[in-house]
Amino acid sequence: MARRTKRLWTDEEKRSICFQTAAPGVSVAQVARRYAVNANLIFKWLRDPRFAPDPASVPGPSEEARFLPVEIVAETKAPAAEPVADNRIEIELAGGHRMRISGSYDPEALVRLIRGLTA
Structure with missing residues (x-):
């Protein structure tokens, strides 16, 4: 042992x-x-x-939280003849981690991944 x-x-x-x-x-x-x-x-x-x-040296919520402008627009349907753009997400996390997601993804799996990187 x-x-x-x-x-x-x-x-x-x-x-x-x-x-x-x-x-x-x-x-x-x-x-x-x-x-x-x-x-x-x-x-x-x-x-x-x-x-x-x-x-005093610990970052407060105001230093980490950032509010981004959001615009809510009426949903419009794209004509069927036009190709649908790929889903792309880019997330920059504290600590220098950057995630790029293309195509379809599982939101729950993405949340678990982000929590794992920030834990």
Whole structure:
């Protein structure tokens, strides 16, 4: 049976992990799974002022949320003789990820993929 060794985290790693827990919509459990560490250990680090994220450095909802102009127009049917344009979506996520989807897609699968990339 393999013996587990205790993982030693540097102060910078602890700060980075604790900072990630302060992002909107992110739970401590998600961050713990990402680093294969017990969530209770992260909670312990968060109580330590050396590692707790500074509220001023955490991006607020106003910095992440962006409202885009939307125009609602009456539905028009294209003539059958014209070819239908391909469905294309391009999504740019925080962290530098970019997704390009062409053709038909499963919206639920797309949501799971986006959540997986942003978790």
